[in-house]
Structure formats: C-alpha cells, structure tokens
Amino acid sequence: QVQLVESGGGLVQAGGSLRLSCAASGSIFSVNSMGWYRQAPGKQRDLVAHITSGGRTNYADSVKGRFTISRDNVKNTVYLQMNSLKPEDTAVYYCYYWDPSRPTTWGQGTQVTVSS
Numbered sequence: 541q542v543q544l545v546e547s548g549g550g551l552v553q554a555g556g557s558l559r560l561s562c563a564a565s566g567s568i569f570s571v572n573s574m575g576w577y578r579q580a581p582g583k584q585r586d587l588v589a590h591i592t593s594g595g596r597t598n599y600a601d602s603v604k605g606r607f608t609i610s611r612d613n614v615k616n617t618v619y620l621q622m623n624s625l626k627p628e629d630t631a632v633y634y635c636y637y638w639d640p641s642r643p644t645t646w647g648q649g650t651q652v653t654v655s656s
Contacts, residue, residue, distance in 0.1 A: 542566040542645045546635045549650030552625055556654070560620040562635030562647055569639035574611060574618040578631035578652075585634065591618060603629075625654045 548560040564574065575590025575598075589599045589609040597609055608621045618635065635647035 542568065542637050542642075544635050544637055544645055544647035546633075546647040546650045548620075549633060549652045551653045551655065554625060554627055554654055554656050556625050557621070557623045558625065558652060559622070560633055560635075560650060560652075562618045562620075564616040564618075564637050564645075568616050568637075569641060572637060572639040574635065574637050575609060576618075576620050576633050576635055578629075578633045579649075580628075580631040583631075588633065589620060590636075622652070625652075627654045627656045630654050 543565050544562055546562045548558060550558060552558055571593055573590055573592045576588040577585045578588050579585040587600055588603055589607055591597045591609045591611050593613060606624045611618045630653050632649040633652050634649045637645040
C-alpha cells in the first residue's frame with residue numbers, strides 16, 4: 541500500500557505563488573509516476589502536471605510557463621511550484637501516485653483559492 545500526505549494549499553492573491561508538496565510512503569516502486577490533478581466546483585478533475593521517476597514531465601497547457609513540478613526520489617516527495625496564479629486556478633488539488641503494480645493512489649486533496 542501507498543499513502544500520500546499533501547500540504548501547501550491556501551489562499552493567495554492573483555499573481556502570487558504557492559508551493560504544494562506530496563509525500564508518499566509505503567511500498568514505493570522504483571518505476572512510478574506522481575503528479576497533480578485539480579477539480580473546480582462543478583467541473584471534472586483534470587491533470588495539472590505529472591513527473592515520472594525518471595524525471596520526465598508533462599503539463600496542462602493552461603499552466604505551462606507558470607507551474608513547475610519536481611520531485612525528490614530519496615524523500616518520495618513531489619512538489620508543485622505555482623507562480624503567477626490566476627483566479628481560474630482555484631480548485632482542490634489532488635496528488636496521485638501510480639506504478640504498474642496497483643491502481644492509482646490519491647491524496648486527500650488540498651484547497652487552493654486565488655482571489656482577484
């Protein structure tokens with residue numbers, strides 16, 4: 541089993557920055573992917589960014605150039621640095637962990653609110 545603990549959400553003004561963290565613990569496979577989805581009220585959950593254990597990254601078009609995902613494989617922690625935040629970035633952000641041996645594991649979610 542894998543457990544995820546998220547931190548770093550909050551309230552920020554437009555143009556500000558936040559950094560989300562997600563620490564994974566348990567039976568971590570060496571080959572895996574971690575990242576973030578987000579879900580705004582009344583909308584579906586969409587991918588924000590992900591990063592593989594090899595360091596390959598992928599971003600949603602809406603956050604390219606503003607968000608940066610990174611990871612520390614020793615700590616099994618993934619980070620999402622969010623800059624130039626916009627009101628439309630307001631959502632619950634969910635961390636996830638995936639490896640080929642099991643279904644995706646989800647974090648509990650952390651609220652990000654960007655005021656205009």
